[in-house]
Amino acid sequence: MADGRMMAPPSGESLLFLTDEHLRQGIEAMFFAYRGFTADPDRILADMAYGRAHHRAIHFINRAPGTTVNNLLNILGVTKQSLNRVLRTLIADGLVQSRVGRNDKRERHLYLTDEGRALEQKLSDAQRARMRLAFRTAGPEAVAGFRTVLEAMMDPEMRESFERLRESGP
Amino acid sequence: MADGRMMAPPSGESLLFLTDEHLRQGIEAMFFAYRGFTADPDRILADMAYGRAHHRAIHFINRAPGTTVNNLLNILGVTKQSLNRVLRTLIADGLVQSRVGRNDKRERHLYLTDEGRALEQKLSDAQRARMRLAFRTAGPEAVAGFRTVLEAMMDPEMRESFERLRESGP
DNA sequence: CTTGGAATGTCAACAACGCTGACTTAAACT
DNA sequence: AGTTTAAGTCAGCGTTGTTGACATTCCAAG
Numbered sequence: 001m002a003d004g005r006m007m008a009p010p011s012g013e014s015l016l017f018l019t020d021e022h023l024r025q026g027i028e029a030m031f032f033a034y035r036g037f038t039a040d041p042d043r044i045l046a047d048m049a050y051g052r053a054h055h056r057a058i059h060f061i062n063r064a065p066g067t068t069v070n071n072l073l074n075i076l077g078v079t080k081q082s083l084n085r086v087l088r089t090l091i092a093d094g095l096v097q098s099r100v101g102r103n104d105k106r107e108r109h110l111y112l113t114d115e116g117r118a119l120e121q122k123l124s125d126a127q128r129a130r131m132r133l134a135f136r137t138a139g140p141e142a143v144a145g146f147r148t149v150l151e152a153m154m155d156p157e158m159r160e161s162f163e164r165l166r167e168s169g170p
Numbered sequence: 171m172a173d174g175r176m177m178a179p180p181s182g183e184s185l186l187f188l189t190d191e192h193l194r195q196g197i198e199a200m201f202f203a204y205r206g207f208t209a210d211p212d213r214i215l216a217d218m219a220y221g222r223a224h225h226r227a228i229h230f231i232n233r234a235p236g237t238t239v240n241n242l243l244n245i246l247g248v249t250k251q252s253l254n255r256v257l258r259t260l261i262a263d264g265l266v267q268s269r270v271g272r273n274d275k276r277e278r279h280l281y282l283t284d285e286g287r288a289l290e291q292k293l294s295d296a297q298r299a300r301m302r303l304a305f306r307t308a309g310p311e312a313v314a315g316f317r318t319v320l321e322a323m324m325d326p327e328m329r330e331s332f333e334r335l336r337e338s339g340p
Numbered sequence: 341c342t343t344g345g346a347a348t349g350t351c352a353a354c355a356a357c358g359c360t361g362a363c364t365t366a367a368a369c370t
Numbered sequence: 371a372g373t374t375t376a377a378g379t380c381a382g383c384g385t386t387g388t389t390g391a392c393a394t395t396c397c398a399a400g
Contacts, residue, residue: 014310015306016310017305017310017313017314018302018305018306020298022305022313023298023301023302023305024233024294024298025317025336026301026305026313026316026317027207027229027294027297027298027301028233028332028335029316029317029320029321029332030203030204030207030320031226032320032324032328032329032331032332033200033319033320033321033323033324034200034204035247035324035325035328036323036324036325036328037197037200037323039325056201059197063194063198077205124194124197127197128190128193128194128197130323131193131196131197131323132188132193133322134319134322134323135187135188135192135193135196135319135322136185136188137322138315138318138319138322139318140184140186140187141311141315142314142315142316142318142319143187143192143196143315143319144187144312144315145308145311145312145313145314145315145316145318145319146196146199146312146315146316146318146319146320147195147196147199148308148309148312148315148316149203149304149305149308149312149313149315149316150199150200150202150203150316151199151203152303152304152305152307152308153203153206153207153300153301153304154202154203154205154206155205155206155209158202158205158206159202161202162198162199162202165198166195
């Protein structure tokens with residue numbers, strides 16, 4: 001089988017973590033772990049009329065209150081039509097509030113309502129619980145490595161978004 | 171904001187990697203990294219009539235040739251109707267071969283054809299290239315931590331599937 | 341040998357959530 | 371005044387997930 005073929009000999013220090021076999025295991029680990037990552041919020045959302053896209057919108061509006069639609073578009077990496085469909089239902093259901101910009105009245109600034117914040121809490125509590133258990137099980141050094149590899153895996157623009165959110169954070 | 175609140179005081183050794191803020195960063199890192207993880211195969215598949223579901227089926231059939239439909243169902247975690255739609259097109263297009271089981275003739279054993287293997291190569295080459303760069307950038311210790319955290323994040327059944335694939339591997 | 345259940349496949353209908361393309365409105369910039 | 375930008379909308383389409391109902395095939399237990 002193609003995956004079993006040998007790599008070039010490791011030069012100097014061990015590069016065994018770069019064999020096709022290790023890479024394949026990394027790929028499959030990503031696949032299975034992401035399923036777990038989304039499982040808990042998905043279960044909560046299944047009962048409501050919402051899906052993963054609503055979760056993502058709510059998460060990032062909570063993360064950066066007052067963000068514009070355009071900004072959210074860039075973070076989420078979807079088309080405005082796709083995002084708009086989600087935002088429309090969230091605004092209609094009273095979870096998100098859209099305010100016209102003060103300086104630039106073309107812009108809409110997005111905020112969670114109390115109800116929206118409540119759902120965000122519920123969803124992220126569930127997701128954090130799993131992440132917390134995984135982090136606790138794995139230990140600090142593993143967590144640092146986890147973060148390092150994930151950052152290296154991002155597209156450059158996504159890495160910028162990620163770091164912009166980090167900086168504006170705590 | 172709720173995410174900024176304090177945790178219980180770290181007891182003894184540092185548990186700072188378990189603050190809500192760290193957990194949130196882990197969650198966002200997962201989100202952005204998974205986008206990168208799927209970006210390259212998605213680009214290749216967009217030109218064809220296939221999507222991510224086809225990629226997953228092809229990947230795991232290549233990984234475990236002769237696997238039954240039921241086994242694949244458990245690994246992928248979708249309904250048989252959903253998988254069947256994907257398999258039907260792959261079989262019709264000559265990428266996958268379905269053989270009736272010898273012992274149990276109800277079962278269908280799945281294999282990639284030469285053409286199927288060619289596509290699998292193309293897709294996993296692209297995905298491995300990104301993983302390889304990320305692994306090389308991050309270094310061996312980070313990769314070990316990455317794997318540890320991802321495994322801890324999986325649902326138990328998924329972890330079993332993951333490890334079963336590991337064992338049958340090299 | 342018949343029957344119950346398991347594995348598989350298929351049809352229909354539906355929902356979530358991506359996409360493109362075309363178009364409007366309003367505001368801002370030049 | 372004319373162009374560009376931000377946002378919203380409508381229509382339509384594709385992939386991928388879901389349920390529910392039903393047929394077929396075949397193993398295995400009574």
